[in-house]
Structures are given as C-alpha cells and as structure tokens.
Amino acid sequence: xxxxxxxxxxxxxxxxIRNLDTNIPREMKTGESGDxxxxxxxxxxxxxxxxxxxxxxxxxxxxxxQVGQVQRLDVQMRVGLVSxxxxxxxxxxxxxxxxxxxKGDVIVQAxxxxxxxxxxxxxxxxxxxxxxxxxxxxxxxxSLNVNGARADNTNYSVDGFNNRNPRGAAAQVRxxxxxxxxxxxxxxxxxxxxxxxxxxxxxxxxxxxxxxMHGSLFEYIRNDVFDARAFFDPVKQPLxxxxxxxxxHGPVILPRLYKGRDRTFFLFSWESFxxxxxxxxxxxxxxxxxxxx
Numbered sequence: 001x002x003x004x005x006x007x008x009x010x011x012x013x014x015x016x017i018r019n020l021d022t023n024i025p026r027e028m029k030t031g032e033s034g035d036x037x038x039x040x041x042x043x044x045x046x047x048x049x050x051x052x053x054x055x056x057x058x059x060x061x062x063x064x065x066q067v068g069q070v071q072r073l074d075v076q077m078r079v080g081l082v083s084x085x086x087x088x089x090x091x092x093x094x095x096x097x098x099x100x101x102x103k104g105d106v107i108v109q110a111x112x113x114x115x116x117x118x119x120x121x122x123x124x125x126x127x128x129x130x131x132x133x134x135x136x137x138x139x140x141x142x143s144l145n146v147n148g149a150r151a152d153n154t155n156y157s158v159d160g161f162n163n164r165n166p167r168g169a170a171a172q173v174r175x176x177x178x179x180x181x182x183x184x185x186x187x188x189x190x191x192x193x194x195x196x197x198x199x200x201x202x203x204x205x206x207x208x209x210x211x212x213m214h215g216s217l218f219e220y221i222r223n224d225v226f227d228a229r230a231f232f233d234p235v236k237q238p239l240x241x242x243x244x245x246x247x248x249h250g251p252v253i254l255p256r257l258y259k260g261r262d263r264t265f266f267l268f269s270w271e272s273f274x275x276x277x278x279x280x281x282x283x284x285x286x287x288x289x290x291x292x293x
Contacts, residue, residue: 009034020045021210056080067205104186131187141169146200153199176248179246179269213250237278246272
C-alpha cells in the first residue's frame with residue numbers, strides 16, 4: 001500500500017519493480033485504495049521505485065524474493081521535488097500477514113552447491129528441514145517422509161508445474177544441481193493451491209539466464225583408491241563413479257540479427273553419470289550331501 005506522510009492512501013502512483021540480474025521491469029499504478037499487486041515474479045534480486053508528481057521519488061534496494069514467497073512492501077511518499085529520491089536500503093522485516101503460517105525452509109543455490117552431497121542429489125538437503133526424514137525401510141513412494149506422513153504423500157512442483165509421478169509418487173523430473181536456483185520445502189500450513197497431499201510440498205525453481213554470461217565445468221569422482229575391503233569380501237571390490245557436466249547461461253545473442261540483452265535469456269545445463277560398481281551378496285545354499293549312512 002502507498003500512503004503519504006499523514007497516512008492517507010495515494011491512488012495513481014506509478015510503481016515499478018526491476019529485476020537487477022535481467023534488468024526486466026514490471027510496472028503498474030496504485031488503485032483507488034492505494035494498493036498495488038505485482039504477481040508472477042521469479043525468485044531473485046529486485047529494486048522497487050514509486051513516483052508521483054509533487055512527491056519525492058521512492059527507491060527500495062536489496063529486495064530479495066524467494067520461491068513461493070508473498071512479500072508485502074508498504075511505501076510512504078513525502079512531499080517534495082520529483083528529482084529528489086528517498087532511498088531505503090534496509091528495514092525491519094515485516095510479519096507475515098499475507099498468507100497462513102507456513103512451516104518449512106527455503107534452500108538457496110549457495111547451500112545446494114556448497115554442502116557435500118553423495119551422488120549430487122539435492123533432495124538430501126531437504127533433510128535439514130525439521131519434520132523431514134528419509135523414507136522408512138520398505139516404504140513406497142518418494143525418498144521423503146514429512147511430519148509422519150507416508151512417503152507417497154509428498155507433492156512436487158517445478159516452476160509452478162506439477163512434478164509428481166502419479167504411479168510411483170516420486171518426483172517425475174529431478175533437475176541437476178547446477179540447473180537449480182532454489183527450492184522450498186514446506187512441511188505444513190501450505191495453501192490449498194499446492195496441497196492435495198497429507199505430507200509436505202517441495203517447490204523447485206530453475207535458474208534463468210542474466211545479462212552477464214556465466215558458465216561452469218565440473219566433475220565429481222569417487223573410486224576405491226581410499227576404500228577399505230569389506231568384511232565379507234576376499235578382495236576390495238571396484239568402484240568407479242564419474243559425474244561430469246557443464247552449465248552456460250546468459251542473454252541470447254545472434255550476431256547481426258538479434259541482441260537479447262534485457263529481453264531474452266537462455267540456460268543450458270548438462271550432466272552425465274558413469275559408474276562401475278561391484279557388490280557382495282550373502283546367500284544360503286544347502287549343505288553338501290553326505291556319502292555315509
């Protein structure tokens with residue numbers, strides 16, 4: 001909501017929010033009650049401005065939006081010249097008055113990349129959220145048990161699209177770590193739009209290109225060089241695991257044809273998995289037939 005110094009609502013204020021990574025703006029004007037709502041914003045870093053003749057411009061920097069978040073930002077305009085700007089760089093976090101009390105946590109890209117994960121499976125990071133435990137032995141469905149619910153009672157979505165396999169109840173698509181922006185693991189209190197299940201909801205958001213070109217190459221290796229021989233193995237069993245790939249994202253540029261800066265972006269992410277693994281199984285066989293009577 002936009003108000004003046006006296007607390008009166010201000011209709012017709014030009015509100016603009018801009019993504020700092022892509023420079024793509026979204027604009028609108030406040031309604032008769034001074035309120036404004038900007039929907040379908042991707043997770044990322046933003047700045048918000050508000051302008052009206054005879055009032056100072058309002059600028060709020062360092063506005064961070066997370067996946068599935070509903071953020072309320074009230075603006076107070078001051079009488080003055082439009083050329084003067086009231087800049088807000090930080091403020092006391094507001095109480096959540098827009099949606100119900102959602103319990104869970106947002107796992108950001110830095111956590112996904114920095115935490116050691118066996119097999120590069122970001123689902124393992126969800127176990128850091130209270131109420132989320134690995135699936136019980138012999139259970140069916142996904143790899144998660146949330147708040148005591150069965151493993152087949154967890155819902156998954158990618159960028160707002162349903163990602164739950166109706167047959168196996170697990171995630172249909174599991175993006176590789178470098179393609180993930182962040183994900184939100186909700187364990188209770190989530191809205192009906194993402195409900196349907198008695199357990200939790202994992203809402204995944206994919207990365208997007210920005211105005212700057214970025215790329216990475218990676219390879220994760222695990223082998224038996226430093227492994228010990230298992231107790232029942234006569235010799236050390238071989239293990240060769242290689243996970244490798246690349247990621248590239250930025251603006252779409254076609255020389256002499258199209259320049260996609262501030263408009264069109266791309267993301268390319270590739271990962272391959274190669275493994276040689278030997279295992280020892282314990283079995284039961286009948287005793288040799290005795291030749292004596």
